[in-house]
Amino acid sequence: MRSALVVDDEHDIRELLVLTLSRMGLRVDTAADLAAARAHLGANRYDLCLTDMRLPDGNGLGLVEHIAQRHPDLPVAMITAHGNVDAAVQALKAGAFDFVSKPVDLGVLRGLVQHALELKDERRPAPPPGNRLLGESEAMQRLRATIGKLARSQAPVYISGESGVGKELVARLIHDQGPRAGNAFVPVNCGAIPAELMESEFFGHKKGSFTGAHADKAGLFQTAHGGTLFLDEVAELPLHMQVKLLRAIQEKSVRPVGAAAEAPVDVRILSATHKDLAQLVEDGRFRHDLYYRINVIELKVPPLRARREDVPQIANAVLLRLAGDGAPVATLAADAVAALQRYPFPGNVRELENVLERAVALCEGNLITAEDLQLPVAREASDAAPLPPEARPAPAPALRDPNRVTAESALPLALEQIEREAILKALEECRYNKTKAAAKLGITFRALRYKLKKLDIE
Template sequence: MSTERPLALVIDDEPDICELIVVTLERMDIDAEQAGTLEEARRLLDEHRFDLCITDMQLPDGNGIDLVAEINRERPELPAAVITAYGSMDAAVQALKAGAFDFVPKPVDLGMLRQLVDGAMRLTRGPRIDRRSRDTLLGESPAMQKIRGTIVKLARSNAPIYISGESGTGKELVARTIHDKGNRREAPFVPVNCGAIPSELMESEFFGHVKGAFTGASRDKQGLFQAADGGTLFLDEIAELPQPMQVKLLRAIQEKAVRPVGGEHEQPVDVRILSATHQDLAQLVETGDFRQDLFYRINVIQLAVPSLRERRQDIPMLVDHILGRLTGDGDHRIRVSDTALGTLRAYAFPGNVRELENILERALTLCEGDTIEAEDLQLPSHEGNGTAGTTEATPEPSEDFALDDYLADVERNVVVKALEKTHYNKTAAAQLLGISFRALRYKLKKLDME
């Protein structure tokens, strides 16, 4: 056996299925070892270095998903795929949650199997790439370090991912980074805003149409699924999909095939689905505005993108990056004064990073000289800023609510307001707040506002 050929482990207690998969792999120049039990599979895993593992779910001595979880934990570099019973989407979702790279249903479709194997080989035998994402997902806060580490793991899978987060946090950037770090990076990344497509055109936009399907269909048209074939389809603001389209989308995801409007046959598509919305999808499921079965299918893995309020320490880095992009990276760079930077760090940013970009772009126009001052920022004094005298409603506690963070935001904004009113005279600001100068200095240090 040539050591240069990839090696796969095939685990199934049905000899016919095992033989079918092994023959298919051999025709793809991949050698294979066979196992009929988990015990035998674990022994082979200890003896060989495999490039791919394909396992059945139900085995004589246990469940293949348990093995997938072990591989994901102990050998994260090894892609593991699962063979599921026909029509068992629950089992497929369970396998993907356990860390499976992908799944193939019984009876095994050889075209789907080859696609799966090609994807796995691109992961393990493809050119090495830098999987770090600091150049795009900036920030050294714990929240950003965690999300970058999670992206590296998620990029190795074909599992659908639901990206949640407030408007302006960078959900599309996260989706694009997952695509760029995975085995589909050479294929298209197709983003679509579901709320921007008229409902009457939605089916044609997603699945395409054939010539003559309706008035105005003068030629065949490729849909978004076909355009993303082999790559990633990012469904932004998926909560905006009307119910009839939710049904059609669910079928396309489950069957891995689409039928163009006016077409007679379904077309197979190999697409990874990433979706996002700023709305609470779980709440929409509760109210009946979003289908539970579709939510279950797209929410195999959920990735929460932190708001800018949750990573204030990243603001200086983001400011520097955004200004560099807006002004160029020449020797003569616009800078932000310490006072203006402190004001930014105290602001609540309801619009998150997108709002920060808009604020800095406006400040560049207003500032005199090469320094942006606090007054150039023109931050709202009563909308979403948590300052004294606002009309903002008291927030409703939720699962993600952090009382300490909320109170710190309120305290920070009140301190900034006092400093602004006294033209940043700390002694006068302390008197205005009814505290000692030493107490104000302590608060500035505690709130990271020095």
């Protein structure tokens, strides 16, 4: 029989928690202070601990830290005063997996207990094969270990890193390896929602609440109930929406547009952006209270240039995916591997995928050479880590010959037109048989397919 330890100096709260947990099939021990709690922990094994923040002989944070050190496999949740966000954040940073506010909402409490018990269950669904972080570099091993620890918590996590490093994949792994894996993972690009529709999208609306609201609609919070809501590009949220989002996170409830009352939601918040969120707070463009609420734990995803030894493994996985079922897999020549490891990849893994997709179309005999990669020479030769776009200084105006500018811009267009005419002529002569047209042009079918897409030829 599973068991729980309840630590609170208020007799009525202890009775309420004992009654609720007992009805969920748990055996419950209680303690009114830190000394009694430590004695119970030393003599028994528990599947869950609930502790109040304020205790007669100390602070509940001390018990959270004690459990994190002595009983790391025991999920502990903090009971905090209503609206005490600072206490909740401190508890999560100290090692608590979640918190619940007084007066205790029994629905929220039951959900919290269920998640805690699932943490003790080792039979987790394995992440899908595509949801894997590849690489054996020290940086990636540290990242995977941190993800494993964060998956056990319910603390909000802020995932930082440059564009293209795989922040959404990291968020999915945190979800997949945690007790919410069986429920929804809902990603949302905060920069893609029109400002006037944000409240309805996040919190839902009732029928007739505004023009066009022909039926009740659940929002993103309701859709993610029991699971994880991933706020990608969270820096793009307008200030008025930041206020509403902060309240929803703090109170664990939302009010749909046009509704008379709030509805409780059980959602873990993960967020990400490639921008410097701390700088935006300093500039007054992002609320400091929301920043500290979503940034309980920051997880930095390293750029690809910081783990160059992982490039061959990632590249081979991308080539396998590009080949599809049953098709021959393209391979990298030695000079191509060397070129990829020298190139700094300002666009990170996303740019590597694009480079390889182009190379697969252009290579001969499924062997990709350095020439097929078509990497920018100037950037490939430099090992310096490039600045992100928002941090780069504006280029100084240069005095240039206008005739030369015209010639430079016209040359690619002229070559593209010649290429287009040659392809169209070959297609017409071969009665639009692409295989024959490719042979007539002296290129592979894959290369022809790439050029048709590039030149937008139907």
